[in-house]
Amino acid sequence: MRAMSIKDAARESGVKIPTIRYYEEIGLLPAPGRDGSNRRVFAEADLQRLAFIRHARELGFEVDAIRTLLDLQDRPDQPCSAADAIAQARLADVNQRIRSLLALKAELEAMVEGCRHGHVSECRVIETLADHGRCVYEQHGARKSGRL
Amino acid sequence: MRAMSIKDAARESGVKIPTIRYYEEIGLLPAPGRDGSNRRVFAEADLQRLAFIRHARELGFEVDAIRTLLDLQDRPDQPCSAADAIAQARLADVNQRIRSLLALKAELEAMVEGCRHGHVSECRVIETLADHGRCVYEQHGARKSGRL
DNA sequence: CTTGCTCCTCCAGCGGCTAGAGGATGTAGC
DNA sequence: GCTACATCCTCTAGCCGCTGGAGGAGCAAG
Numbered sequence: 001m002r003a004m005s006i007k008d009a010a011r012e013s014g015v016k017i018p019t020i021r022y023y024e025e026i027g028l029l030p031a032p033g034r035d036g037s038n039r040r041v042f043a044e045a046d047l048q049r050l051a052f053i054r055h056a057r058e059l060g061f062e063v064d065a066i067r068t069l070l071d072l073q074d075r076p077d078q079p080c081s082a083a084d085a086i087a088q089a090r091l092a093d094v095n096q097r098i099r100s101l102l103a104l105k106a107e108l109e110a111m112v113e114g115c116r117h118g119h120v121s122e123c124r125v126i127e128t129l130a131d132h133g134r135c136v137y138e139q140h141g142a143r144k145s146g147r148l
Numbered sequence: 149m150r151a152m153s154i155k156d157a158a159r160e161s162g163v164k165i166p167t168i169r170y171y172e173e174i175g176l177l178p179a180p181g182r183d184g185s186n187r188r189v190f191a192e193a194d195l196q197r198l199a200f201i202r203h204a205r206e207l208g209f210e211v212d213a214i215r216t217l218l219d220l221q222d223r224p225d226q227p228c229s230a231a232d233a234i235a236q237a238r239l240a241d242v243n244q245r246i247r248s249l250l251a252l253k254a255e256l257e258a259m260v261e262g263c264r265h266g267h268v269s270e271c272r273v274i275e276t277l278a279d280h281g282r283c284v285y286e287q288h289g290a291r292k293s294g295r296l
Numbered sequence: 297c298t299t300g301c302t303c304c305t306c307c308a309g310c311g312g313c314t315a316g317a318g319g320a321t322g323t324a325g326c
Numbered sequence: 327g328c329t330a331c332a333t334c335c336t337c338t339a340g341c342c343g344c345t346g347g348a349g350g351a352g353c354a355a356g
């Protein structure tokens with residue numbers, strides 16, 4: 001059973017030091033042990049938890065969702081439908097986001113391609129921004145939250 | 149020349165009232181006139197500016213970029229290369245984001261499809277989160293900022 | 297005994313809003 | 327004139343998920 005400092009835990013897990021402390025503060029990571037000088041000592045289980053959290057964050061899960069997923073992980077006899085639902089919801093969100101971004105991409109490409117590289121007075125980029133009506137696709141925008 | 153209240157301006161521009169005030173505060177929207185009771189009075193030009201800002205925000209431009217774009221709009225004799233560069237940078241960002249999200253989508257689909265709807269102990273979703281090595285695609289993650 | 301490294305806690309800030317308190321003013325109906 | 331209600335104002339604090347800095351403690355090596 002390795003016991004390591006926060007610095008080592010950060011290196012091993014890929015989670016930065018202040019972020020580790022933050023996860024502890026918000027209760028995502030259970031408070032690790034301390035040594036005689038009040039320094040945190042991380043065990044194997046803490047590292048696994050950090051890796052889990054990091055991976056979930058990379059996949060864009062919100063902290064609350066991760067909390068639920070971690071709780072589930074701790075109770076292996078539960079049905080996994082809750083975990084499945086969270087992942088499904090996240091997938092739906094990602095799909096929606098991709099759709100939005102593809103519309104933006106088309107819009108931005110039209111703006112950039114239309115640019116004659118002259119003066120602002122005849123700049124397609126500025127014109128398009130000023131007049132939504134010139135948009136290639138109407139339906140960009142109105143995303144609520146802003147992850148990934 | 150119409151002169152309207154903040155409520156009307158919000159309705160016309162699609163920008164919410166507190167957001168309009170916020171844009172004024174951060175200097176994105178020049179401070180509009182006031183009436184005898186210290187209430188904001190919005191003119192046509194203000195509305196156009198609000199529409200410009202809103203459209204740019206929908207396309208995911210950052211406030212600083214919008215500031216530059218608005219400055220450019222105000223000086224039509226300038227070359228539009230700066231505006232072009234901002235739009236290009238935004239396009240590159242959108243493309244990168246789409247790539248990330250497609251990787252996430254694949255990853256999430258693998259997780260969800262692998263789920264046998266049994267117990268957490270054999271849940272593909274939880275397993276995959278716990279062990280990055282099981283990922284279909286390594287290269288998800290590490291996006292810096294989180295818009296759209 | 298000093299230097300340098302790591303650690304601790306606490307607090308402030310990022311972006312882009314959003315929401316609420318607490319108060320002033322305007323308008324409509326009686 | 328009075329009441330009710332809508333709208334406006336300013337100011338402050340909160341959202342998410344961190345990130346960074348101040349100020350201080352503790353430990354090892356030279």
